[in-house]
Amino acid sequence: MKKPNYISPGDFSTTFFDGVLRSKEFDDIYFSPINGEEESNYVFLEGNNLKERLLINNNFTIGELGFGTGLNFLLTWKLFNDLKLNDSYLDYISIEGYPLPINQINKIHERHPKLIKLWIELKKEMPPLWSGTHRIILNKGRVRLTLIYSDALEALKLSNFTVNAWFLDGFNPNKNKDIWSMDVMWEVYRLTKPSGTFATFSSAGFVRKNLEKAGFNVKKIKGFNFKKEMSIGKKKGKIQQNKIFSKYVIVGGGIAGASIAQALRQRGQSPLVIEKNVKLAQGASGNIAAVQYPRLATVNTPAGRLSLSCYRFSRNLAKKLGVAINDKSIIFSTPEREAIKHNKLLSQGWPKDLMRKISKEDKLAIANFDFNLNGIVHDYGGTIEPVKFVNNLMPDDIEIIFGKEIYSFTQSTEGWTITLSDKTKIKTEVLILTCSDGLKKIKQTSVFNLQYTQGQVTHLDKNKFKNIPSTNFSFSGYLTPPINGIVTVGATFEKNSNERSYISEEASNININNIPNEIFRNIFPRNVNLNKLDGRVSMRVSTFDRMPMMGQIDDNLFILSALGARGMIMAPLLGQELSSIILGLPIALDDEILKKCDPIRVERSFLG
Numbered sequence: 001m002k003k004p005n006y007i008s009p010g011d012f013s014t015t016f017f018d019g020v021l022r023s024k025e026f027d028d029i030y031f032s033p034i035n036g037e038e039e040s041n042y043v044f045l046e047g048n049n050l051k052e053r054l055l056i057n058n059n060f061t062i063g064e065l066g067f068g069t070g071l072n073f074l075l076t077w078k079l080f081n082d083l084k085l086n087d088s089y090l091d092y093i094s095i096e097g098y099p100l101p102i103n104q105i106n107k108i109h110e111r112h113p114k115l116i117k118l119w120i121e122l123k124k125e126m127p128p129l130w131s132g133t134h135r136i137i138l139n140k141g142r143v144r145l146t147l148i149y150s151d152a153l154e155a156l157k158l159s160n161f162t163v164n165a166w167f168l169d170g171f172n173p174n175k176n177k178d179i180w181s182m183d184v185m186w187e188v189y190r191l192t193k194p195s196g197t198f199a200t201f202s203s204a205g206f207v208r209k210n211l212e213k214a215g216f217n218v219k220k221i222k223g224f225n226f227k228k229e230m231s232i233g234k235k236k237g238k239i240q241q242n243k244i245f246s247k248y249v250i251v252g253g254g255i256a257g258a259s260i261a262q263a264l265r266q267r268g269q270s271p272l273v274i275e276k277n278v279k280l281a282q283g284a285s286g287n288i289a290a291v292q293y294p295r296l297a298t299v300n301t302p303a304g305r306l307s308l309s310c311y312r313f314s315r316n317l318a319k320k321l322g323v324a325i326n327d328k329s330i331i332f333s334t335p336e337r338e339a340i341k342h343n344k345l346l347s348q349g350w351p352k353d354l355m356r357k358i359s360k361e362d363k364l365a366i367a368n369f370d371f372n373l374n375g376i377v378h379d380y381g382g383t384i385e386p387v388k389f390v391n392n393l394m395p396d397d398i399e400i401i402f403g404k405e406i407y408s409f410t411q412s413t414e415g416w417t418i419t420l421s422d423k424t425k426i427k428t429e430v431l432i433l434t435c436s437d438g439l440k441k442i443k444q445t446s447v448f449n450l451q452y453t454q455g456q457v458t459h460l461d462k463n464k465f466k467n468i469p470s471t472n473f474s475f476s477g478y479l480t481p482p483i484n485g486i487v488t489v490g491a492t493f494e495k496n497s498n499e500r501s502y503i504s505e506e507a508s509n510i511n512i513n514n515i516p517n518e519i520f521r522n523i524f525p526r527n528v529n530l531n532k533l534d535g536r537v538s539m540r541v542s543t544f545d546r547m548p549m550m551g552q553i554d555d556n557l558f559i560l561s562a563l564g565a566r567g568m569i570m571a572p573l574l575g576q577e578l579s580s581i582i583l584g585l586p587i588a589l590d591d592e593i594l595k596k597c598d599p600i601r602v603e604r605s606f607l608g
């Protein structure tokens with residue numbers, strides 16, 4: 001048996017015989033094959049009085065220990081759908097240390113005719129078996145499943161979501177004491193909303209004692225079928241209502257603005273977007289191509305975990321929205337410090353579908369030649385079309401004011417008053433800043449301690465190539481396959497340089513010369529004239545610690561910005577998280593990550 005850690009989830013051997021899935025190490029079955037559905041319904045859904053509570057609570061959150069085959073989730077999702085509740089939303093957060101391969105789960109649900117339709121839908125969205133937090137959007141956002149592939153205690157300690165009901169479904173307590181320990185129960189209690197409940201099949205004395213000691217009012221009730229007893233319980237307190245605001249304004253129509261707009265729309269809100277240009281994605285999000293791959297860390301850091309969660313989410317989204325051009329991101333081990341990092345990563349045992357060593361076939365896909373360069377490959381990665389990404393993400397049924405710039409905003413008792421470039425004023429209860437380098441022109445945010453780094457990408461005509469790479473690859477820059485006949489080579493990092501809109505020959509030179517020689521001579525266009533090269537210039541915004549700004553900066557004032565050189569990976573999941581912060585919904589990412597993204601670290605004086 002392999003325990004879960006930040007590099008890969010845990011693993012144990014299972015047997016599957018006559019419809020029964022059994023863990024050898026925990027010496028227990030996942031659920032009874034004869035009446036598993038009925039048992040789960042009875043123990044977890046009825047044990048938490050779910051049907052009645054869903055009818056009166058339109059933002060319901062369930063936490064689960066042990067996702068297993070997802071049977072409990074599928075039953076809950078089915079119940080939610082069957083109730084046909086308009087304007088209701090379900091969050092389901094499940095912690096699983098030893099996720100099962102999809103084909104294994106498939107064999108189980110093939111036997112559940114009532115659930116098969118939902119399983120087929122869920123199967124398409126199931127994340128690869130990578131550690132960490134994976135957000136899945138179902139029912140167009142009305143149902144959100146968050147799978148946390150981690151040891152239960154580790155995950156709970158770092159969490160700060162709260163739930164209305166718990167499904168405590170670890171294996172038999174006598175075979176798996178860890179998941180029923182006092183430490184776990186303290187955390188379960190901490191993460192329960194006032195008046196929240198739990199249900200479990202277990203009636204073991206030490207489980208009940210731990211739950212009682214943690215603070216729950218615990219009851220023994222009749223167990224399912226021939227089982228004598230099971231346990232349910234409740235936390236004291238009054239149900240709290242979720243926050244809803246009368247109006248939301250988002251400043252900026254780039255990937256950050258579109259991500260938060262979509263997340264709010266999925267939760268029934270209708271934000272107003274204000275964009276100074278006449279179209280969306282005209283700032284840093286406006287390049288012809290962008291590459292997507294994660295920044296894995298050789299030690300367990302919030303930055304590494306954030307990158308991985310965002311990568312899975314954004315990549316999956318880009319594929320679904322039809323804006324992904326090719327699969328696979330190749331990263332060459334150059335310069336030398338990258339080579340050291342890559343060798344370390346390759347020795348650490350990350351899942352192969354997340355990261356592997358470059359092969360001869362990968363090199364042939366780039367240059368039709370087996371050149372002498374090492375590197376790593378992210379098979380899930382690839383190239384996207386950013387402008388389409390932003391446009392497809394932005395909800396088409398919200399109002400967008402184009403061609404007006406926000407100059408300033410002031411606080412009043414009702415919220416915020418924004419002044420636009422044509423002197424018109426707009427009032428809003430909630431204001432969300434996603435205007436990236438526009439922050440430096442707004443009085444209040446111009447004081448933020450941010451770095452503005454100009455970048456130029458170079459455009460090359462694909463017809464001039466000797467070999468056209470069919471996959472993107474990165475060195476100190478990157479090169480993408482052609483989109484509409486244009487190969488993108490990126491990008492310069494021009495710190496402290498004067499802002500410009502023209503294409504500089506010097507910058508094109510830097511981009512072209514960065515391409516490793518081994519590849520250069522096999523793919524590079526003939527007759528290239530550097531001073532005739534086209535390209536695009538825009539501005540990256542980053543913080544001193546390279547983590548984004550995501551969260552609250554004042555009363556009902558929020559920000560999603562400083563996405564640096566990784567916005568096409570980071571923004572979509574961070575948009576989801578910011579919407580949860582604004583609406584008081586459960587947060588998927590762990591607490592250490594949230595603290596690292598807290599905008600207050602960048603500018604404390606703002607609050608004062």
Ligand SMILES: Cc1cc2nc3c(=O)[nH]c(=O)nc-3n(C[C@H](O)[C@H](O)[C@H](O)COP(=O)(O)OP(=O)(O)OC[C@H]3O[C@@H](n4cnc5c(N)ncnc54)[C@H](O)[C@@H]3O)c2cc1C
Nearest residue numbers: 252254255256276283284285291406436438455566567568
């Ligand atoms: C050259 C270059 C190459 C890059 N390559 C990649 C890559 O390959 N992969 C990747 O993941 N990331 C890449 N990035 C980073 C990524 O593009 C950015 O992180 C991302 O686009 C930032 O998105 P944003 O929405 O925060 O900002 P923007 O896209 O700049 O959007 C901000 C919007 O706000 C609007 N605005 C500004 N001020 C105001 C105002 N006062 N009122 C109203 N509207 C306003 C702007 O017009 C703009 O539309 C690259 C960046 C650059 C510069």
Ligand SMILES: C[S@@+](CC[C@H](N)C(=O)[O-])C[C@H]1O[C@@H](n2cnc3c(N)ncnc32)[C@H](O)[C@@H]1O
Nearest residue numbers: 066067068069070071072097098151152170171
């Ligand atoms: C009985 S099964 C859950 C059945 C599941 N609810 C279903 O619907 O199929 C118990 C689950 O708990 C998981 N588990 C056991 N110990 C764990 C731990 N310490 N941390 C996280 N998950 C654990 C197992 O991998 C297994 O999937």
